[in-house]
Amino acid sequence: MDSQLTPAVLSELRHILGERGLIIAANQLQTYECDGLTAFRVPPAAVVLPESTEQVQKILRVCHRERIPFVARGSGTGLSGGALPTEGSIVIGLSRMNRILSIDIPNQQITVQPGVINSNVTAAVSPQGYFYAPDPSSQTVCSIGGNIAENAGGAHCLKYGFTVTHVLEMTVVLPDGDIVTLGSKLPNAPGYDLAGVFIGSEGTLGVATEMTLRIMRKPETVQVILAAFNTISAAAQSVSDVIASCQLPAAMEIMDRLSIEAAELSVHPNYPACEALLLIELDGPQGEVDLQMAVVIDICKRNGAWETRLAVDENARFLVWKGRKAAFAAAGRLSPNYIVQDGVIPRTALPVVLEKLNAMAAGENLRVTNVFHAGDGNLHPIILYDRNNPGEEERAIDLSLRILDVCVEAGGSITGEHGVGREKQCSMSYMFADPDLETMQRLRRSFDPLNLSNPDKLFPTPRICGERSRGAYAPHSLETSGIAEVF
Amino acid sequence: MDSQLTPAVLSELRHILGERGLIIAANQLQTYECDGLTAFRVPPAAVVLPESTEQVQKILRVCHRERIPFVARGSGTGLSGGALPTEGSIVIGLSRMNRILSIDIPNQQITVQPGVINSNVTAAVSPQGYFYAPDPSSQTVCSIGGNIAENAGGAHCLKYGFTVTHVLEMTVVLPDGDIVTLGSKLPNAPGYDLAGVFIGSEGTLGVATEMTLRIMRKPETVQVILAAFNTISAAAQSVSDVIASCQLPAAMEIMDRLSIEAAELSVHPNYPACEALLLIELDGPQGEVDLQMAVVIDICKRNGAWETRLAVDENARFLVWKGRKAAFAAAGRLSPNYIVQDGVIPRTALPVVLEKLNAMAAGENLRVTNVFHAGDGNLHPIILYDRNNPGEEERAIDLSLRILDVCVEAGGSITGEHGVGREKQCSMSYMFADPDLETMQRLRRSFDPLNLSNPDKLFPTPRICGERSRGAYAPHSLETSGIAEVF
Known part of the structure; x- marks a missing residue:
């Protein structure tokens, strides 16, 4: 389906971009056939590497005239297949526009x-x-x-x-x-x-x-505290209490026991061993941070924190974050395969939703570990499984989709920050009513009436999703995508 | 041009809304013929007063079927004619949807x-x-x-x-x-x-x-300080320094000598008599505000503030704000007529732009007083004039338009918060390039292909603006619009 890329068009692109700016060799195109969602791969018809706005304009004029779809690509680290080429498309690699x-x-x-x-x-x-x-x-x-x-x-x-x-x-x-x-x-x-x-x-x-x-x-000072709890609910309650107290921390993260263990195995951050670890970072002028930290510690203790440990210096703070950021990759220490899910729920629904998730995981005899951007209600459940056990991958995929259902039913969302892309486009109709999606499509058409700009993404299409399917989901693993640290 | 409102359509609207929800008597329609921009008046063909989403839906279905333009209206306090009826339109008054x-x-x-x-x-x-x-x-x-x-x-x-x-x-x-x-x-x-x-x-x-x-x-505490300077530039520099110091005050306002005098005449806030008054409000936990206030006072003094006066209690704070909020209406104490302009400039351009404005005002032999949302670079120049002096109103209008030109030339904007509406639609083409406006229009058409929702606003149209006119501007006065206090 790369028939639109006639020799004349290729010659025109070469004229715009120079020899170095056009890739058409099959072995070189491989680099661009997927992003961080490696389960989906489509080789592009060509890759162009513009260096200026004017070159991008000329490329899009050619695409528009010839009806060639195009996909812009940054570093290709996305986790939802947003930079996955469409069949017959030109990938516009922007890595040279780095000034x-x-x-x-x-x-x-x-x-x-x-x-x-x-x-x-x-x-x-x-x-x-x-x-x-x-x-x-x-x-x-x-x-x-x-x-x-x-x-x-x-x-x-x-x-x-x-x-x-x-x-x-x-x-x-x-x-x-x-x-x-x-x-x-x-x-x-x-x-x-x-x-x-x-x-x-x-x-x-x-x-x-x-x-x-x-x-x-830059803030004058940054401080991080670790608070250890016996239950996720107590940690979650502390998050709500901190926000209700009129404090706005720079970050509030929760890790559960399994993710703490995984982080220990991986980068040894020396976290307290507990059911729920709450990590709170405050920043601002020194005097303000000192005052806020006293309030935060008090709230944690009132909610049952049995240890509150301040990272004493820059090195200690670095290690705290290294453990948190390694949590996904570290899941590989617990299990041969895993799926990282990304959903959002109202902060107050956290205890109820977690109980449901745990029951669902137990029902499937699968382990699920959790790290949260707790202040935002953004969950990252990590479903652990072994592809070698017959049927286990299918059950893991199914569970990860049902977790999204639970998020939506709790008034939440199918993605917090990884995007929809190719991965979750079929789940959009589970979250939005038809008139809502149609309004978005109208806006899309007002920018792109020919549907050339990264088509077949973001929205459900009959071709990809069938009549009413939610799940074209496929697991991605950080080992294979080559990204060491991703939230 | 109210021919579309046939007896059958009126009867349908009456059926949807009940007798109380439909206004067609000419004397009752007068209330709706303008908003806070009283210089423009167009009586609507009818006013409907829905009480639910379903009623609004039914009204818009009728308008859509019959191609009747409609204009939604809240309290009608807008200053740019956004709620001005279009000829032959139905005004949808939302005052009953107040639950x-x-x-x-x-x-x-x-x-x-x-x-x-x-x-x-x-x-x-x-x-x-x-x-x-x-x-x-x-x-x-x-x-x-x-x-x-x-x-x-x-x-x-x-x-x-x-x-x-x-x-x-x-x-x-x-x-x-x-x-x-x-x-x-x-x-x-x-x-x-x-x-x-x-x-x-x-x-x-x-x-x-x-x-x-x-x-x-609600913040635990709120504090306001008044700092008196000999020049607007010194006050403006203090604003930049406060922001660069990593402080984020709740509000930062500058008033010049004339607006201080006007406020004194009107509500007696007992401001220090000076060339430039900087009003800074801080809010948050008591301890933080105390720390921040010390930094703010230090910055003001380093920039030459010869008085820094803390509003000691809630009453004093109320009086400080009363004076600031009365600044526009108080202009009526200085002059029989005035125009309130609303523009935005980069904060750092304030001294240069003010110098230009003053020179322009002097050239026209007109007085201009200024109040600013200084933290945002939002200017409110108030042009004082007397309609009884032949030609003075025309010169005041022209000056107020040229002030917008200066804002745009300084990298700024034709409105900070009053909106475009009917008042400044012809200035939009001075601020935006044609492709930018066309992209907005495409978006508009994707929501409203029949151009029924508040048409003839926001964008320049040949009918209203001519081929390339900036100014369909007309002055509004707070006395006539009946709004006592407006920024």
């Missing part, structure tokens, strides 16, 4: 290209005392363009908000090749908030080629 | 109808220690539905964000009568952020009939 274009410290802004690696933004402004807040765990390898596509979060988005809070303005090439400016460097611009709708649109509305990001002053 | 539907304290949410008055949301949750953050100065009379249409701000949106930050989920009736749910009660829902695009769309995408809002825990 920092300008830094404006007085207005706390930085302008970058989409291929810039997340942690390089902070690196660029760190000498002046600033940082870029969104911190997906893959931040040392994932790109800002990909972060925008997925509206990436991270442990600290509890306090600082998701990517959408930190992108002020973007240059976007629309699927017909028009170049537009979405958003504004100033607050509350007139007109529709098109930047807000583009961020998190998973590549379906066009290609962002330049973005102005908000940078923030 | 609080549910309160969920553990999840910090409240669900209301669009006619609920802004300050009544806080009143409903205040006994439990919570508040609703967006605080337009008209908050005792303006409605939540109107706040959503305009993405309303207020002095405290510096810290807490605009309305869009505080609306989680909405029930919306689309222009074809379909009912959809936009947004989510949980963070970072999958799919496009349609709630974000609806909020601030000035009534052009449909009618929100139910909304779940975020409520926040």
